[in-house]
Amino acid sequence: MKIEIDLNDVLGGDEYGEPGEPGETIQESIRRQVLDALVKSTRDSLKKKIDEETSRVINETLQEAVKEQMPALLADLMNAEYVPVDRYGSRAAPTTFRNELIKAIQEQMVYKKTNFSNDASAFTKAVDSVISENVNAFKVEFGKQVNAQFVAQAMQYAASEMSKRLGIGK
Known part of the structure; x- marks a missing residue:
């Protein structure tokens, strides 16, 4: 902690030569x-701690309230009726x-x-992905069967x- 002592005040005057506290x-x-200095330091420290604790309590209380109220708010939001207005006011x-x-x-x-x-919708991308996977699986299986048959x-x-050339007949 840093404590500053004003020597002008101690020696009986301020920077303009005016006397300090009379009879001190x-x-x-x-x-x-x-x-x-101690009172000011303690006051500042207490203010900071009070502010931090108050903020913490307020945040916790708000989070709890939001958790409790959110399902009801979402249900109300989903079912609340409104009138859409376009950019022209219609x-x-x-x-x-x-x-x-x-x-x-x-x-x-x-x-x-x-x-x-980039222009495809999520549905189009999903369908294309499923089709691509199935076509690739078919290609692999078809290739295996063709190779086995070949x-x-x-x-x-x-x-x-070989039997013809060797003269082994059936």
């Missing part, structure tokens, strides 16, 4: 200045957030092939050609 000794002046038919959300989801659930992947036919042909 050097000891009393130093004691007063030390006490003032009013549409009254609706709810739930209805608008359903409408937006239905509009997004349309498969529309685009030239750029190898079997090649072995059969090789065996028949």
Whole structure:
């Protein structure tokens, strides 16, 4: 802790030559200045602690209140009726957030092939992904079957050609 003592006050005057506290000794002046510094330091420290504790309690209380009230608020928000207004001030038919959300989801659930992947909707990307996975799985399985059949036919042909050349007949 840093305590500053004003020597002008101790020696009996301020910076302009005015006398300090009347009838105060050097000891009393130093004691007063030390006490003032301690009181100020303690006051500042207490203010800071009080502010921190108050903020903590307020934040905890708000979080608890939000946790308790959020389900009811969301239900009210989803079902509250409002009138949409476009940028020109034209009013549409009254609706709810739930209805608008359903409408937006239905509009997004349309498969529309685009030239750029950035333009594709999430639904289009999901469908393309599933199709791509299934086509790749089919290619692998088809390749295995073709290879197995080709190898079997090649072995059969090789065996028949070898038996012809060796004169082994069936």
